[in-house]
Amino acid sequence: MKRLSILSLFIFILILTGCKNDQNTDHKNLETTMKDPHSYGNPDEVIIRHLDWTAVVNFEAKTLSATAVLTIENLTGTDSLVLDTRDLAIESITLGKEKEVTPFRIGQADSVFGAPLTITIKPGTNLVTISYQTKPEAAALQWLSPAQTLGKKTPFLFTQSQAILARTWIPLQDGPQVRFTYSAQVSVPPGMLALMSASNPQKKSENGVYQFKMEQPIPSYLMALAVGDIEFKPVGKRCGIYAEPAQLEAAAWEFSDTEKMVEAAEQIYGPYRWDRYDVLVLPPSFPFGGMENPRLTFATPTVIAGDKSLVALIAHELAHSWSGNLVTNAVWDDFWLNEGFTVYFEGRIMEHVYGRDFAEMEQRLGFEDLKATMAELGDTSRDSHLKLDLKGRDPDEGVSDIAYEKGANFLRVCEKAAGREKWDTFVKGYFEKYAFTSMTTEKFITYFEEHFIAGDSVLSSKIRLKEWIYGPGIPDNVVEYNSVRLLAVDHEIKRWNSGTKATELNAKSWATPEWLYFLRGIPHNESLERMEELDKTFHFSTSGNSEILAEWLEHSIQVGYKPAYPAIEKFLTTVGRRKFLKPLYQQLLRTNSGKELAWSIYVKARPGYHSVAVKTIDEMIGWSKN
Ligand code: BES
Ligand code: ZN
Numbered sequence: 001m002k003r004l005s006i007l008s009l010f011i012f013i014l015i016l017t018g019c020k021n022d023q024n025t026d027h028k029n030l031e032t033t034m035k036d037p038h039s040y041g042n043p044d045e046v047i048i049r050h051l052d053w054t055a056v057v058n059f060e061a062k063t064l065s066a067t068a069v070l071t072i073e074n075l076t077g078t079d080s081l082v083l084d085t086r087d088l089a090i091e092s093i094t095l096g097k098e099k100e101v102t103p104f105r106i107g108q109a110d111s112v113f114g115a116p117l118t119i120t121i122k123p124g125t126n127l128v129t130i131s132y133q134t135k136p137e138a139a140a141l142q143w144l145s146p147a148q149t150l151g152k153k154t155p156f157l158f159t160q161s162q163a164i165l166a167r168t169w170i171p172l173q174d175g176p177q178v179r180f181t182y183s184a185q186v187s188v189p190p191g192m193l194a195l196m197s198a199s200n201p202q203k204k205s206e207n208g209v210y211q212f213k214m215e216q217p218i219p220s221y222l223m224a225l226a227v228g229d230i231e232f233k234p235v236g237k238r239c240g241i242y243a244e245p246a247q248l249e250a251a252a253w254e255f256s257d258t259e260k261m262v263e264a265a266e267q268i269y270g271p272y273r274w275d276r277y278d279v280l281v282l283p284p285s286f287p288f289g290g291m292e293n294p295r296l297t298f299a300t301p302t303v304i305a306g307d308k309s310l311v312a313l314i315a316h317e318l319a320h321s322w323s324g325n326l327v328t329n330a331v332w333d334d335f336w337l338n339e340g341f342t343v344y345f346e347g348r349i350m351e352h353v354y355g356r357d358f359a360e361m362e363q364r365l366g367f368e369d370l371k372a373t374m375a376e377l378g379d380t381s382r383d384s385h386l387k388l389d390l391k392g393r394d395p396d397e398g399v400s401d402i403a404y405e406k407g408a409n410f411l412r413v414c415e416k417a418a419g420r421e422k423w424d425t426f427v428k429g430y431f432e433k434y435a436f437t438s439m440t441t442e443k444f445i446t447y448f449e450e451h452f453i454a455g456d457s458v459l460s461s462k463i464r465l466k467e468w469i470y471g472p473g474i475p476d477n478v479v480e481y482n483s484v485r486l487l488a489v490d491h492e493i494k495r496w497n498s499g500t501k502a503t504e505l506n507a508k509s510w511a512t513p514e515w516l517y518f519l520r521g522i523p524h525n526e527s528l529e530r531m532e533e534l535d536k537t538f539h540f541s542t543s544g545n546s547e548i549l550a551e552w553l554e555h556s557i558q559v560g561y562k563p564a565y566p567a568i569e570k571f572l573t574t575v576g577r578r579k580f581l582k583p584l585y586q587q588l589l590r591t592n593s594g595k596e597l598a599w600s601i602y603v604k605a606r607p608g609y610h611s612v613a614v615k616t617i618d619e620m621i622g623w624s625k626n
Pocket of ligand 1: 162163289312313339579
């Protein structure tokens with residue numbers, strides 16, 4: 001009996017130490033966490049493991065009244081938990097199940113990074129409850145009036161947390177090295193649906209209360225919420241579309257290949273780890289093309305072209321389910337690990353579903369963008385390194401074609417040098433090994449050297465990794481695809497330039513990439529007569545394809561083609577997608593009369609834009625608060 005109890009005590013101790021070891025393995029990744037220049041948080045001392053969030057959405061006051069219950073793990077026995085906040089009104093903070101009130105302090109606020117919230121904790125504290133309210137100006141949130149929606153009857157709310165805006169609606173350690181699971185309960189006015197980056201409802205509830213669960217650990221920039229008159233339509237066994245009722249059918253048709261894309265992605269880089277993949281189509285003020293919120297991509301309605309020609313965006317956001325959401329850039333300087341891999345993977349998914357021809361055209365257009373961006377930055381720009389240096393700057397400044405297109409091209413160089421099979425085996429293994437962890441550029445390089453180069457000096461010299469990652473510009477081993485279909489467009493551009501009539505151009509079978517390539521290729525000083533001829537023949541000014549329309553409008557500003565001006569004003573006052581706004585305002589700002597027009601449009605349009613677009617255009621146009 002006695003021996004048995006000693007034995008069981010021994011086993012008990014073994015189990016205990018075993019558990020501890022398990023946790024240590026868990027922390028391995030953490031032990032190497034680096035200081036994040038864009039977060040005040042102290043995850044190296046105490047780290048958030050789970051968030052239980054309760055919120056009431058108030059459309060009149062434009063606030064969320066919320067409680068964040070954080071499950072934390074105190075790694076070092078520290079007496080303070082430091083969180084990121086920006087514009088939050090903190091009401092009270094308590095510790096533990098017994099809700100013992102604890103002191104807290106909010107540090108000095110910076111307009112970009114916000115303020116540290118330092119909470120006094122004990123070595124054994126594992127629950128921290130924060131009651132707070134968001135401010136109407138919370139930068140992640142956009143509160144839309146009914147007039148800014150399709151249905152015109154119900155207001156709408158959506159969030160955009162990447163890169164460091166989650167802190168404007170939830171107090172968290174707001175850096176991509178900290179991962180946590182979450183559950184949530186959100187109360188909205190009856191008649192509205194609430195959705196999150198989590199398990200989602202497919203129908204409105206009667207009382208407007210919704211429950212959510214995200215069981216895979218995610219970084220804070222993937223926290224997302226949307227509320228509105230939203231309905232759901234399935235398009236596959238694990239895929240469906242959410243949209244305002246008036247757009248649901250069109251959206252579901254446009255994105256009906258989603259399930260095929262998930263299957264293609266799985267064939268290329270292994271199982272989809274997030275259960276469902278749904279897409280939410282937002283109102284047109286959404287500042288991005290898409291945002292890879294886990295389980296629920298947020299998408300701009302401007303990709304609904306009526307012919308599925310802009311669905312590469314879905315391939316892109318889906319690809320983030322591996323590159324970004326599974327293996328996450330450790331800090332924003334490593335952003336290329338998210339976006340470069342994603343653009344590369346997007347191309348692979350597109351090739352699989354729509355064929356090599358089509359994918360090559362998109363890659364070629366991306367490469368043209370990269371060259372234009374390089375020309376703007378200059379050959380030696382520090383911002384043209386893949387590994388960025390964003391310390392002290394808004395990480396939003398790192399969002400450029402460098403991370404996306406230079407990043408993707410580097411990976412194409414690797415693929416070409418080793419052959420697709422070897423490359424794919426490597427990438428698949430990388431996603432598998434580092435799933436649900438964060439990755440620095442240096443850790444990636446170590447893994448790459450060990451598992452891909454593996455001592456092959458010929459392979460290494462074909463790739464020139466250091467030059468790509470730590471050097472400026474585009475190395476000369478860049479991969480350029482000579483799309484045959486675009487060569488044919490080159491021919492038509494030549495014919496147009498030598499006087500061939502628009503009606504005689506061989507453009508009948510052109511898809512969107514060919515039109516974009518054509519519009520980018522025609523002279524920047526086209527005569528007004530010829531602009532009119534093009535417009536009359538191809539109806540660009542009234543195009544329902546946002547990419548083609550935006551390209552045409554930019555061109556129209558450049559040459560002063562006045563018949564397109566009403567369309568410019570309409571576009572800029574309805575669409576808030578930054579990628580379109582930037583070049584259009586930039587073109588307008590080049591001349592004095594254009595400047596005047598830009599200002600008169602911006603005064604009207606600005607209240608309808610999301611804060612991230614406002615910030616960019618404010619800086620371009622010289623808008624100041626006074
Ligand atoms: N994650 C990005 C959007 C983002 C990046 C938001 C950085 C905030 C900070 C998203 O996946 C993206 O890249 N969107 C592109 C889509 C395009 C490349 C297909 C966009 O919005 O244009
Ligand atoms: Zn992306």
